[in-house]
Amino acid sequence: xxxxxxxxxxxxxxxxxxxxxxxxxxxxxxxxxxxxxxxxxxxxxxxxxxxxxxxxxxxxxxxxxxxxxxxxxxxxxxxxxxxxxxxxxxxxxxxxxxxxxxxxxxxxxxxxxxxxxxxxxxxxxxxxxxxxxxxxxxxxxxxxxxxxxxxxxxxx
Amino acid sequence: xxxxxxxxxxxxxxxxxxxxxxxxxxxxxxxxxxxxxxxxxxxxxxxxxxxxxxxxxxxxxxxxxxxxxxxxxxxxxxxxxxxxxxx
Numbered sequence: 001x002x003x004x005x006x007x008x009x010x011x012x013x014x015x016x017x018x019x020x021x022x023x024x025x026x027x028x029x030x031x032x033x034x035x036x037x038x039x040x041x042x043x044x045x046x047x048x049x050x051x052x053x054x055x056x057x058x059x060x061x062x063x064x065x066x067x068x069x070x071x072x073x074x075x076x077x078x079x080x081x082x083x084x085x086x087x088x089x090x091x092x093x094x095x096x097x098x099x100x101x102x103x104x105x106x107x108x109x110x111x112x113x114x115x116x117x118x119x120x121x122x123x124x125x126x127x128x129x130x131x132x133x134x135x136x137x138x139x140x141x142x143x144x145x146x147x148x149x150x151x152x153x154x155x156x
Numbered sequence: 157x158x159x160x161x162x163x164x165x166x167x168x169x170x171x172x173x174x175x176x177x178x179x180x181x182x183x184x185x186x187x188x189x190x191x192x193x194x195x196x197x198x199x200x201x202x203x204x205x206x207x208x209x210x211x212x213x214x215x216x217x218x219x220x221x222x223x224x225x226x227x228x229x230x231x232x233x234x235x236x237x238x239x240x241x242x243x
Contacts, residue, residue, distance in 0.1 A: 011187070019166060019173045021181040034181045037166050100166055 008054070008061055009093055012042045018094070026078030027052070027063060030116070031099065038063065039098035047074060047095055050117040052108065054094030055087055063096060067121060079120050082128055157233050158204040158243045165190070165198055174198060193218075197232045201242075207233060 011018045018040045022031040031038065040054050040063070047053055051066045053076055064085070068075040073088040098107050106113050162180025166173050172195035174188040175181075190198055193214065200213045210229035215222060236242045 015189075017168065019168055019187055020175050021177055023181070034178050037164065037175050037177075039168050098168065100164075103164075105166075 008040070012040065012094060017041045017097070022063075022099075026081050027065075028080040030079055030101065030120075031063075032101075035102070037100040038096055040094040041097045043092055043095050046089070047092065050114065050121065052096035053087070053092045054096070055092045065117065065121065077124075082131060157201055157206070157237070159198065159201045159236065159241055160243050163188075163241070165195060167195075172198075193228055194232060197229065201233075201236070
């Protein structure tokens, strides 16, 4: 038995895969923060649309989905994110190949999983639309409350 | 001895790896690779058992001499305890 303090790149190089907990909410609803387990292997070829890429943003590791391969890199977005990122090819060093959601083991080549990934990417415009509507409603309520409070102050 | 909560055993490509979950993943940054015997003992000690219980569990599973089984269990318990995985 061996216990390692890891740097993910080193673990992948040495063991051929990194197996560890998920951290963060950017890949919800597929991966839940600190509940699920990811299996990431070194990138050996150019990633395809729907692959989930591992790269670094500063010192932080990021695991997000490839929305579109482009020349020299990828357009990438988390399943629970609304902003695209342009990531250069050489910044991506790993790819998600398997994961455990709750205790169920999924392979990223499973048809069912790929259908989920496709649906998640395709639903982005609809999710974006609802987010904008939600934000407008929130802003409207805030504005209304502000006016209401000012009115109250004046009267008292 | 009992292994602390907050770890799960995952089988990936024929290998057994223990990874932290929940709050434990904030404290423990690493992965634990186990061989077949280690995986069996890890599962066994997720509930409170003595060294003797562990030896009996190994003997029930493998055709091995008691002395070797005892050595394996004692080693396992020592490493688990020393690394802070035991309650």
